[in-house]
Amino acid sequence: MQVMPSHMRKSMYARLIKRGKRKYPGLMLRWIPPSGLQMVLGKRWSIGEPYYWMMREIDDVVDGDAPVPSTYTSAVEYLKQKIKFVQDGTPRDLIEEIMVKCWERLDTLGGRSWALRDATKDILSCMKFDQERTDRFHATGRASMLGKGTISKYFREMEFSGVMRCMLELIEGTSSKISEVEDLVYASGRHRIFLRDLSEDSARGLVNIPKKEWLEHSSRSEFVEFCERCKTQGRLSKENAKEFFATAPEAVRQWARKQVEQGSELLQKYSASKKSKQFGACARFILHYHHERPSRKFFAGVGPTVARL
Numbered sequence: 001m002q003v004m005p006s007h008m009r010k011s012m013y014a015r016l017i018k019r020g021k022r023k024y025p026g027l028m029l030r031w032i033p034p035s036g037l038q039m040v041l042g043k044r045w046s047i048g049e050p051y052y053w054m055m056r057e058i059d060d061v062v063d064g065d066a067p068v069p070s071t072y073t074s075a076v077e078y079l080k081q082k083i084k085f086v087q088d089g090t091p092r093d094l095i096e097e098i099m100v101k102c103w104e105r106l107d108t109l110g111g112r113s114w115a116l117r118d119a120t121k122d123i124l125s126c127m128k129f130d131q132e133r134t135d136r137f138h139a140t141g142r143a144s145m146l147g148k149g150t151i152s153k154y155f156r157e158m159e160f161s162g163v164m165r166c167m168l169e170l171i172e173g174t175s176s177k178i179s180e181v182e183d184l185v186y187a188s189g190r191h192r193i194f195l196r197d198l199s200e201d202s203a204r205g206l207v208n209i210p211k212k213e214w215l216e217h218s219s220r221s222e223f224v225e226f227c228e229r230c231k232t233q234g235r236l237s238k239e240n241a242k243e244f245f246a247t248a249p250e251a252v253r254q255w256a257r258k259q260v261e262q263g264s265e266l267l268q269k270y271s272a273s274k275k276s277k278q279f280g281a282c283a284r285f286i287l288h289y290h291h292e293r294p295s296r297k298f299f300a301g302v303g304p305t306v307a308r309l
Helices: 008-021 027-031 036-040 043-065 075-088 094-108 112-142 147-173 179-195 198-203 210-219 222-232 240-246 249-275 281-307
Strands: none
Touching: 008 043, 027 198, 027 210, 043 075, 043 094, 043 112, 043 147, 075 094, 075 112, 094 112, 094 147, 112 147, 147 179, 147 210, 147 281, 179 198, 179 281, 198 222, 210 249, 240 249, 240 281, 249 281
């Protein structure tokens, strides 16, 4: 049973590609029919894929890549409705209807829809937290400086108990082994993605460098100037790292060095543990190609530049 009809699947891919291909890992799978994916990755992919794309649709509305539906006054109001939906289970649009089908299908396969909904709520709550920070930044022109504890709590709720738990509940049917991939989640999310997206996030007022660490090396005025300068810069990469750090405040340089060092150490620790062997083929595929491989490539690319700072 297909949760998402073939014609809807093709239409979904077309819209996502049009909005910006680089945002959507795994788009090469658009050429493989659902039956082929099921043979290679297991029958749970029939719910994992549509659920992923529904969450992407929500994320695009929040990021501004897709318009906020006319029935909502803002992206925050849109997210509040999505959180309410996850709690009460009453669908009000196509995205929510497909998510309900995924929950029902997961239960028939012996999974735990309640755990998936709980993980989804964590993701949506973090999206709302980010959007509220962005709205304040746009309204006042001032980005908030967060404490290390707040940033750590946000990351764990978003990437660990949210995204990773969601993936394991969908693909494995349980997230009981989530602690086995904690090192990988932190290397990929807390260290790679936070550093890679530093400019894009800071341009929206989402600076994920702890307040104490920033003020140890740089001033508040440099913080404001950095956020403004980030509006003309894109994601950090091997190609632009030297130029980016040439004008970056000392706080950014010190923080970046720490991300590369700690992220690389966690990847090495995870690889040596061989813990990925405990998961099925589909989960191993995602853990490797969406988390481990790009993290290694990123740290190898920007690492030499960061080490010379």
